[in-house]
Amino acid sequence: MTPRNNLHNQYRINETISSPSLCYRRNVKPLKPQDFVLPKPPVSTALTRRGLVLGGLGLIGTAGLATAAYGVGIEAEGLVVTRYRPKPPEWPADLRLSVTVIADLHAGGPNMGLAHIRRIIAEAKTLKSDLVVLLGDFFATHRFVTERVPHDVWAGELAQIEAPLGTWAILGNHDWWYDIDGVRKALARVRIPVLENDAVEIAHQGGRFWLAGIGDQIAIPVRNHRYLGVDDLPGTLARIDNNNPVILLVHEPDIFPNVPRRVALTLAGHTHGGQVRLPLVWQRFVPSAYGARYAYGHVIEDNRHMIVSAGLGTSILPVRLGMPPEIVQVALGA
Ligand SMILES: [Fe+2]
Structure with a gap:
């Protein structure tokens, strides 16, 4: 039996449909607009600078060229820190916890060279x-x-952030599609544990909480934009054997409708916040079956909380527009 067949038996298939160069999961239940809140992109100094840069470039070229130059050469190499203070009902008010979220690094030039990675790590350490x-x-x-x-270089840089409660990872679709063994080995060499359908209980400030992570939902391309997921949300949550609060790590946010209220906070990446937010049409290009619904920010549905990071790097094209690279910091508890 091949490894793929093993996975096929072990996990479910995620149905997908094709779209322009991106993949979407199918069988989703559409919600009405009043069922969710569309988050706004972050306000940042980088965004403020954009107006000035575009204005200057507009004097010497066309608006289209200026915008492209900005998206490739300036915004994609920017950096903002976006802070959230969610109040999920399942998180104890007296358990204060701060979490730095690094999503979608996509290490590699032109816009995520080693110098920029080191700048990101330096900023993350200050948090x-x-x-x-x-x-x-x-x-x-x-x-x-x-x-x-x-791999050993970006992993070594990430390992330098350090935190009293440790650095924990999950794996994304690009890791699976292009070099899953290399990524696993690099993380192992710097002793960053990977939570793959697993949960750990962590003691903190006299209390305890669970940190859980699931396998990637579109890990293995099958054919015609269909993918095999290695995610096992029920199995992961079954490992939680007490009532302590839970933080869940997922790469793709599309699993959120299946996440029970028992989970206090879900943290996701993958969408890059839309990455290139061309007016009117950007929602169509979000790599999510839900379009803008889970593209970015703090999502609250049914008293369940999820924060989707815009991430740091780029995929498909080395361009960002209207959605600068970000480190997220989440503060839980009063
Ligand atoms: Fe991804």
């Missing part, structure tokens, strides 16, 4: 969170890579 989580898609796989950053 001094209790816990660091890495949400997968660690290296660049688009066809425009100009600087290769070896």
Whole structure:
């Protein structure tokens, strides 16, 4: 039996349909607009600078060229820190916890070379969170890579962030599609544990909480934009054997409708917040079956909370527009 057949028996198939160069999961239940809140992109100094840069470039070229130059050369190499203070009902008010979220690093030039990675790591270290989580898609796989950053190098940089409660990782679809063994080995060499359909209970400030992570939902391409998921949410949650609060790490946010209220907070990446937010049409290009619904930010549905990071790198094209690279810091508890 091949490894793929093993996985096929072990996990479910995620149905997908094709779209322009992106994949979407099918069988989703549409909600009405009043059922969810569309988050806004972050306000940042990088965004403020965009107006000035675009204005300057507009004097010497067309608006289209200026926008492209901005998206490739300036915004994609920017950095903001986006902070959230969610109040999920399942999280104890007296358990204070700060979490740094690093998502979708996509290490590799032109916009995620080693110098920029080191800048990100330096910024993340200043946040001094209790816990660091890495949400997968660690290296660049688009066809425009100009600087290769070896696995051991980006992993070594990430390991330097450090936190009292440790750094924990999950794996993303690009890790699976292009070099899953290399990513696993690199993370293991720097002693960053991977939570793959697993949960750990962590003691903190006299209390305890669970940190859980699931396997990637579109890990293995099958054919015609269909993928085999290695995610096992029920199995992961079955490992939680007491009532302590739960933080769940997922790469793709599309699993959120299946996440029970028992989970206090879900943290996701993958969408890059839309990455290129061209007016009117960007929602169509979000790699999610739900379009804008889970594209970015703090989502609250049915008293369940999820934060979707815009991530740091780029995929498909080395461009960002209207959605700068971000480190997320989440503060839980009063
Ligand atoms: Fe991804």
